[in-house]
Amino acid sequence: MKRRDLLAFAAAFTLLPATAMAQPSIPLAAEDVGTINDISAHNSAIRTMAGRFLQIDTRGDRIEGTFFIERPGKVRFRYNPPSREEIISVGRGFYVINRQEETQYAYPQDAIPLRSFLDSAINLMTTNIVAFDRSEGYVIVTLEDQTPAGLVRVSLVFDEASLDLKQWTLVEPSGAELTFSLYDVQKDVDIPANFFAWPATYKAVEPGSR
Numbered sequence: 001m002k003r004r005d006l007l008a009f010a011a012a013f014t015l016l017p018a019t020a021m022a023q024p025s026i027p028l029a030a031e032d033v034g035t036i037n038d039i040s041a042h043n044s045a046i047r048t049m050a051g052r053f054l055q056i057d058t059r060g061d062r063i064e065g066t067f068f069i070e071r072p073g074k075v076r077f078r079y080n081p082p083s084r085e086e087i088i089s090v091g092r093g094f095y096v097i098n099r100q101e102e103t104q105y106a107y108p109q110d111a112i113p114l115r116s117f118l119d120s121a122i123n124l125m126t127t128n129i130v131a132f133d134r135s136e137g138y139v140i141v142t143l144e145d146q147t148p149a150g151l152v153r154v155s156l157v158f159d160e161a162s163l164d165l166k167q168w169t170l171v172e173p174s175g176a177e178l179t180f181s182l183y184d185v186q187k188d189v190d191i192p193a194n195f196f197a198w199p200a201t202y203k204a205v206e207p208g209s210r
Contacts, residue, residue, distance in 0.1 A: 024129035025144075032132050035139060035160075036124045042163040044122045047071055051185035058176045067182075072120040074196045089118065090196050097198050104202045134160065 028036070049069045056062050065079040065086075073091025084100035097104045124141060130153070131142035142155040150173030157167040169179045 023126065026130060026132065028129070028132060033125065036129075036132070036141065039139065039141070039158050039163050040122045040124045043165065044120075046187050048189050048191055049185060049187055050189050050191060052183050053077065054181045054183070056179045056181075058178075068191050068195050069118070070191050070196070071118055073118050075118055076195055088196060088198065091118070095198075097202065102199070102202050103205045104198060105205050131155075137161065138166070 047070065049067070051067060052064060053067050054062060054064050063079055063083060065077060065083075067078070068074075068076045073089065075089045076086060078086040084098055086097050086099070088095045088097055093106055095104050095106050124143075127143050128145055129141060130144045131140070133140040133142075137160050139158045139160050140155055141158070142153060144151060144153045146152075152173065153171040155169045155171075156165060157169075158164065159166055164185070165182065167179065167181045169177055171177050
C-alpha cells in the first residue's frame with residue numbers, strides 16, 4: 001500500500017460530509033432534499049460501525065481490510081497483509097501506522113479536516129453537493145471541496161431502502177480515482193478502546209520519509 005493512497009483515503013473523509021457550513025451547488029427537488037435529510041438522520045444515529053472494505057485504485061489494484069468507527073472522532077482502517085499500514089484517528093487528526101516498521105506519522109486535523117461519520121451529527125445539506133442521482137435502488141450524492149491538495153470530488157453511494165453507506169469513489173486533484181466498498185458491516189457494536197491506540201514505542205517519522 002503506497003502512502004499516497006493512504007493519504008487519498010484519508011482525504012475522502014474531508015467530504016463525508018463537511019462540518020463547514022456550505023450549501024448544495026445544484027437545485028434539488030423537495031423529494032431529493034427529504035431523502036438527503038433522511039440519510040443524514042439515519043447515519044447520525046449510528047454510533048459505532050465495524051466491517052470490511054475493498055479498495056480499488058485507478059490501476060485496478062485491489063486491497064482489502066477491516067474498519068472500525070466510533071463517533072465522534074475515532075476511526076481505524078487496517079489494510080490486510082502484505083500491507084502493514086493502517087489509518088487511525090482519535091479526534092486530533094489522522095495517524096498512519098506501520099506495524100512492521102513500528103512507526104507513525106501524523107496529519108493534523110487542520111491539514112486533513114476531520115469530518116464525516118466521525119462527527120456527532122451528519123448534515124449533508126451543509127455540504128457542496130454537485131450532483132444527485134438515483135439508480136437501481138441506490139442514491140448517489142456527489143460532493144466537491146477544496147483540500148490542501150486541491151479540488152477533491154467524492155461520490156457517496158447509499159442503499160435507497162436502508163439508507164446505509166455502501167460505497168464511495170474519490171477523484172483526486174490529479175484525476176486518479178479510488179473506490180471503497182463496505183461489506184459485512186455491523187452497527188452499534190462494542191469496540192474496545194485499545195482498537196484506537198498503538199504502542200507508545202512507535203517512532204514518529206515525517207511523511208514521505210521513505
